[in-house]
Amino acid sequence: MAKAKGRAVKPTLHINNDPGEATVFHISQAQLQAASRKHKGLLQRINVTWSNGAQGYEAGLRDADILLASHFDAKDLARRAPGLKWVQVTSAGVEKLAPLIPPGVLLTNASGVHSPKGGEFAMTGVLMLSHGIPRFATGKEQGRWEQNFTTGVEGKTVVIVGVGAIGGEVARLAKRFAMKVIGVSRSGAANRHVDRMVKQRDLAKVLPLADFLVGALPLTVETRGLIGRAELDLLPRHCGIVNAGRSGVIDYEAMREKLELGTLAGAVLDVFDNEPLPPDSPWWKTPNTIITAHSAVDDGVRYIPRCLDIFFDNLGRHLSGRKLRNIVDLTIGY
C-alpha cells in the first residue's frame, strides 16, 4: 500500500500532450520547470507523470489526482480516473468537455490566457475592416486594382458580443482608438472600457448601431445561434464582423450569403463550423473575407507559459484548500 500512502502525502499530477495536436499546445519539461520557478516550492509537493499518447495516458489517469491537458479523451472518466479531483485544461472553450466531467471533479480552464493575443487580434480585425483590407484581399485574389478610400476607426462604433477576457481586452484597445464601445453580455455588468453595456436579450437594440461586430462568446446552450439571420439583418450594410469566439454563435450560412451579396462589408473569421474547412468549402471563394484558420487567439510563444502560470497559481490554492480560479460552471458551460 506504498502507493496509497504516497498519494496521501504527495498528490499526482498527470500531464497529457495530445500527439494529434499542434506542438504549440504541448507542455514540455523545460516549460514546467521554468513556470515553477515563479511559484516556488509547489512542484516539490507533487508527483508528476506524463503521457504523449494513448497508453501512457491510460496509466496516468489511473493514478492521477490532478490532470493537466489540452484536448484529451474524457469518456468514462469516473471509472478510468477514480482518484481524480481536479482537471486543469489549457483551453478556454470547454463545450465538448464539460458534460463529460464526473460529479465531484472540478474543471478549471485557461480563460484569460487568450486575452492579450485574442484581444489584439480582434482589434486588428476591426482596424482591417475599417481600412477595407478584406476587400483589398479579394481584389488581389481577382487581380483587380480597385481603390477604396476608407476612413479610420475614431468615433466609429464597435459592438462586442461577449465581454469576457478577450472581449474586455478588445474594449480596452478600442477606447484607445477613441471608438464608441457597446458591450453585450449575459449579466450586463458594467465594464470600465465599455460605454454602454446591454444584456443578451437586448442584442437587437444595439445591432443597428454597429460599424463593427466582434464575436467573443463561448458556445453554450444560451449562446448557440444567438446571432441568426434576423439579427444579421439588423446590421448596417457597411458593418464588418470579426469572430474570435465560437462559430455556433453566428449563423454562418446567412453571414456568407450577406458577404456574397455585399449586404455586409467584410469579415475576419477565425472559427468555422467544420474545421479544418474542407477544400470544397464555399468560404474559400467568399469575397471580402479573411480566414485565420483557428489560430487567432493562441499565442505561439506565450501560450503555454501563461497556462502554466494559471496552473501553478491553482495548484497553490489546491494544496492549501483555497478556492481555485477559472472554475467552469458545468451548468452553464463556461
Added chain:
Amino acid sequence: MAKAKGRAVKPTLHINNDPGEATVFHISQAQLQAASRKHKGLLQRINVTWSNGAQGYEAGLRDADILLASHFDAKDLARRAPGLKWVQVTSAGVEKLAPLIPPGVLLTNASGVHSPKGGEFAMTGVLMLSHGIPRFATGKEQGRWEQNFTTGVEGKTVVIVGVGAIGGEVARLAKRFAMKVIGVSRSGAANRHVDRMVKQRDLAKVLPLADFLVGALPLTVETRGLIGRAELDLLPRHCGIVNAGRSGVIDYEAMREKLELGTLAGAVLDVFDNEPLPPDSPWWKTPNTIITAHSAVDDGVRYIPRCLDIFFDNLGRHLSGRKLRNIVDLTIGY
C-alpha cells in the same frame, strides 16, 4: 483696367478639380463654405474661380494669384499663370510637381493631412503582419487551411523609415502597444515616441533589428533606392514590410523575390512603381502580400476638410504677410 484694380484689392484663388481623379479628391462648394466657417472673414477677402477640366483651367490659371488643386498640368506655369504667387496642393508627395514650380512661386503641400489615417493604416499593417494576416490571405487564395500561431506585437521592434507626419503617428501608436520603436530620418532629430533615432546613413545598423519595417518616406533624390537589395538582405527572415510612402524608395523587384522565396515574412503594400498595377503584374500572385491600391493614407471622409483647414490657415497667413505652413523646399523636394 477694372480687372487689374480688382486684383490689387482681392487676390484670385483658382480651384481646379481634376476630372480624371477620384471624386474623393475633389473640392466642392459646400466643403469650401464649411471649411471657411472655421476661418471667419477670409473667404470674403478673395475672388474664387473654379475649373473641372482643361478649358476652365486655362482661363483660371491666367488670372490666378493662388492655385488650389490636387493633380494639375503644371507645364510652363510661368507663362500660363503670370500672376501666380502661391500653389497649395492637396497631396503630400510632390516629387513630380516640385521641379515645375517657377522661381518666386511658393509651393505648399498637405503634409500632415494623411497622418491620422496613414499612421493608423501603417500600424494596422504592423498588427496584420504580427498576426500573420498576409499569409492567411495567401492560404485563402490557395484554398489551404494552415494554422499559424503567431504572437502579439508587445516588445517587438518596428523600424520606421521616414519619421514625418505619418511615420511619427505610427511611432505614437506603436508605443501604445508597448513596441520598441527605431526611427530613421534625414535629420536624425529626436521624436518623443521613438526610442532610438538614427540618420539615413546609419540605416544598415538598425535593419537587422527589425521585426517590422515601415516605409513612410517621400520620394526625393536622397531617398530614391534607399532600401535596395543589400538593405533588404539585412532584414531578418521573419520581418514584414509595410510601405505607405513611395515605391521608389524600396527595390520592389528584390522585395518580391524575397516574398516568393520566403526570406521575408510578408508585406502590406500601398504603392507600386506602375499604378494601377497591370493585370499581368507578378504582384497579384506574390504570396504573403496585401495590396491596398494606393488608398491607404487618403481618408475618404476627412481628407478634403483637412486639406481645406490647411489652406485657410495658410490663406490667413498669406493675406497678412506671415510665413506659410508646409512650404516645400524645392531643393530637397519635400
